[in-house]
Amino acid sequence: MTPSLNPQQLAAVRAIDRPLLVIAGAGSGKTRVITEKIAYLIRQGLPARNIAAVTFTNKAAREMKARVSKLASGNEAKGLRVSTFHALGLDILRREHKALGFKAAISIFDEHDRLTLLKELLKHNNGDPDMADSFSRQISTWKNLFVTPEKAMDTATPETLPAAQLYGDFMRQIKAYNAVDFDDLILLPVLLFQSQPEVLEQWRNRIRYLLVDEYQDTNETQYQLVKLITGNLGKFTVVGDDDQSIYAWRGAQPQNLVQLQKDFPRLQVVKLEQNYRSTGRILKAANRLIANNPHVFDKKLWSQLGPGDALRVLKQKDELAEAQQVAADLVHHKFRHGGEFRDYAILYRGNHQSRLFERALREQGIPYFISGGPSFFGYAEVKDIMGYLRLLVNPDDDAAFLRVINVPRREIGPATLEKLGAYANRRHISLFAACFELGLEQELQAQAVQRIRRFCEWIVDVADRAQRGDTFAVIRNFVEQLRYDAWLEEVSTSQSSAERRQRNVVELLDWLEKLAQEDDGKTLAEVIAKLMLLDILERNEEEKTGDRVSLMTLHAAKGLEFPYVYLVGMEENILPHETSIEQDMLEEERRLAYVGITRAQKAITFSYCSQRKRYGEMLECLPSRFLDELPEEDLEWADRKELPPEEKLERGKAAFSHMRNLLNTP
Numbered sequence: 104m105t106p107s108l109n110p111q112q113l114a115a116v117r118a119i120d121r122p123l124l125v126i127a128g129a130g131s132g133k134t135r136v137i138t139e140k141i142a143y144l145i146r147q148g149l150p151a152r153n154i155a156a157v158t159f160t161n162k163a164a165r166e167m168k169a170r171v172s173k174l175a176s177g178n179e180a181k182g183l184r185v186s187t188f189h190a191l192g193l194d195i196l197r198r199e200h201k202a203l204g205f206k207a208a209i210s211i212f213d214e215h216d217r218l219t220l221l222k223e224l225l226k227h228n229n230g231d232p233d234m235a236d237s238f239s240r241q242i243s244t245w246k247n248l249f250v251t252p253e254k255a256m257d258t259a260t261p262e263t264l265p266a267a268q269l270y271g272d273f274m275r276q277i278k279a280y281n282a283v284d285f286d287d288l289i290l291l292p293v294l295l296f297q298s299q300p301e302v303l304e305q306w307r308n309r310i311r312y313l314l315v316d317e318y319q320d321t322n323e324t325q326y327q328l329v330k331l332i333t334g335n336l337g338k339f340t341v342v343g344d345d346d347q348s349i350y351a352w353r354g355a356q357p358q359n360l361v362q363l364q365k366d367f368p369r370l371q372v373v374k375l376e377q378n379y380r381s382t383g384r385i386l387k388a389a390n391r392l393i394a395n396n397p398h399v400f401d402k403k404l405w406s407q408l409g410p411g412d413a414l415r416v417l418k419q420k421d422e423l424a425e426a427q428q429v430a431a432d433l434v435h436h437k438f439r440h441g442g443e444f445r446d447y448a449i450l451y452r453g454n455h456q457s458r459l460f461e462r463a464l465r466e467q468g469i470p471y472f473i474s475g476g477p478s479f480f481g482y483a484e485v486k487d488i489m490g491y492l493r494l495l496v497n498p499d500d501d502a503a504f505l506r507v508i509n510v511p512r513r514e515i516g517p518a519t520l521e522k523l524g525a526y527a528n529r530r531h532i533s534l535f536a537a538c539f540e541l542g543l544e545q546e547l548q549a550q551a552v553q554r555i556r557r558f559c560e561w562i563v564d565v566a567d568r569a570q571r572g573d574t575f576a577v578i579r580n581f582v583e584q585l586r587y588d589a590w591l592e593e594v595s596t597s598q599s600s601a602e603r604r605q606r607n608v609v610e611l612l613d614w615l616e617k618l619a620q621e622d623d624g625k626t627l628a629e630v631i632a633k634l635m636l637l638d639i640l641e642r643n644e645e646e647k648t649g650d651r652v653s654l655m656t657l658h659a660a661k662g663l664e665f666p667y668v669y670l671v672g673m674e675e676n677i678l679p680h681e682t683s684i685e686q687d688m689l690e691e692e693r694r695l696a697y698v699g700i701t702r703a704q705k706a707i708t709f710s711y712c713s714q715r716k717r718y719g720e721m722l723e724c725l726p727s728r729f730l731d732e733l734p735e736e737d738l739e740w741a742d743r744k745e746l747p748p749e750e751k752l753e754r755g756k757a758a759f760s761h762m763r764n765l766l767n768t769p
């Protein structure tokens with residue numbers, strides 16, 4: 104039985120006549136309000152297919168779907184849209200591709216593809232390809248702030264003019280490839296809805312109620328999308344916590360919370376104050392910390408769960424010792440409390456911190472999984488095969504073309520590609536289309552033309568067969584023909600690495616087939632688009648179930664909860680991060696720490712080192728200023744009370760082997 108809702112939560116669930124904002128601190132049941140409200144709306148007679156809920160990550164979307172399916176029957180929940188903002192955007196783009204002037208099989212460019220395209224454009228327009236990175240960031244910022252290429256040009260200063268020009272070129276070129284980038288998944292639907300009211304009207308009929316979780320992290324363009332879809336009726340519920348806004352760097356605007364009140368004068372605001380997640384000391388620490396930030400909304404948060412354990416602070420001489428101590432402490436703690444590995448999370452500020460913890464956990468035989476590490480989709484072999492698949496469904500996808508044209512080697516040299524690129528660029532067509540033009544014969548040697556045409560004709564032939572026949576048999580056969588396995592053996596550093604990479608290819612193909620079966624009747628193009636989006640979104644959240652310790656960044660931990668949390672690297676220049684200190688962004692760092700602390704249900708342990716290797720040098724470290732902002736009376740500093748680390752490590756090991764023995768005894 105799920106515990107019943109409190110009166111404020113109930114009010115939020117039942118408020119369906121006016122736009123609603125639920126503003127509340129961590130662990131107060133905001134996400135729960137969203138799931139309960141979906142079930143309530145269905146019970147009130149609104150068909151599930153007319154309800155959409157958006158969350159921040161795929162993981163959250165999956166969890167929400169699972170929670171709703173407990174509250175409503177499968178049939179009732181049919182057609183319900185629960186997804187990320189970007190997946191909703193992709194859905195809109197795919198259905199409305201004609202209205203936007205795209206062909207059906209739209210490719211999605213990831214950051215790497217976008218950089219490749221920007222570099223090409225800069226090369227052909229006398230720009231500096233080394234600037235591609237910073238231009239890419241600028242263009243992304245504009246897209247998130249709902250600044251179109253025209254507006255960027257209109258408001259350009261001498262400094263931003265080159266970026267603004269490139270922005271326009273980029274948009275034209277990427278469209279010629281029938282592709283969009285990640286930010287376009289939101290921007291293009293907004294532009295479409297603004298320019299074609301009849302299309303918008305259809306979507307308003309389709310989505311009659313919208314719910315948004317983690318609202319504080321929406322950016323301007325996402326807010327525009329919310330406003331357009333919900334219209335004047337304001338049929339929406341958004342929930343958020345301004346203290347957990349941690350995506351300023353991606354254009355998130357917590358002032359959107361305030362803007363809502365201005366844009367929707369009938370907005371109803373509900374506050375939730377009871378925290379159901381954490382014990383008293385954890386909550387008090389979080390409250391105390393965040394009180395150092397200025398506040399737009401006043402919030403109080405209390406818990407009935409009793410004071411709970413003291414907040415422990417571990418100190419170590421360096422980062423290696425820190426990782427070992429945390430691993431040993433975790434084993435020891437688990438042994439004493441008899442919990443499971445999945446009850447524990449190790450949270451850190453940056454991905455680079457994970458490596459030593461992984462090693463320490465492995466050494467102790469502790470199962471773990473990392474969200475945010477290099478994922479399956481980051482492997483070269485997976486990107487290669489994905490490149491081929493993208494090309495099969497959309498031959499105009501230049502990024503895919505360039506990725507695979509010489510993998511395996513086809514003797515098509517850089518000079519040939521350079522000329523092909525220049526030609527395609529002049530004609531504003533894709534590389535693939537350029538291959539078939541007669542004009543190309545003037546630019547390239549006959550043999551080179553022949554080689555690339557042979558490649559392109561082969562792609563066309565396979566695409567054709569895949570469409571007509573048994574798609575997956577054709578694809579498997581195609582991959583065999585590629586002789587990609589042999590190529591992997593040639594380029595891998597060892598036999599075992601070649602074999603691992605070959606297994607990844609098999610896994611990808613199996614996955615593809617599984618996805619196609621799950622969504623019966625989906626075309627290959629649709630399945631691949633789905634994989635591409637998973638690729639981009641889940642590069643940071645590979646899903647592994649089972650009894651494992653979670654390792655992740657603070658950003659990735661948003662919305663989640665764990666009985667026991669280790670918040671590691673609590674040092675100046677790490678948390679708060681040094682660039683944030685330089686740029687005076689301490690408030691955002693404090694919110695990150697707040698997010699970290701409020702993930703914990705029963706206990707939180709902080710750790711820091713007195714030295715750390717950075718930039719190849721051992722540097723002295725100071726404990727994070729945020730530790731000083733926590734209630735002193737609740738902190739238990741290890742170096743004052745606890746055992747020496749060596750002894751702790753031994754104790755941890757002993758506890759673990761003892762436990763293993765216990766587990767192995769029949």
Ligand SMILES: Nc1ncnc2c1ncn2[C@@H]1O[C@H](COP(=O)(O)OP(=O)(O)OP(=O)(O)O)[C@@H](O)[C@H]1O
Nearest residue numbers: 106107108109129130131132133134135379380662
């Ligand atoms: N009325 C309630 N009674 C008991 N438990 C509740 C109640 N409401 C929520 N919970 C539980 O409290 C925990 C936190 O809820 P939830 O994740 O919805 O909070 P949240 O406000 O979304 O947190 P965050 O800000 O971290 O996203 C969950 O375990 C949830 O099941």
Ligand SMILES: [Mg+2]
Nearest residue numbers: 133134135662
């Ligand atoms: Mg939540």
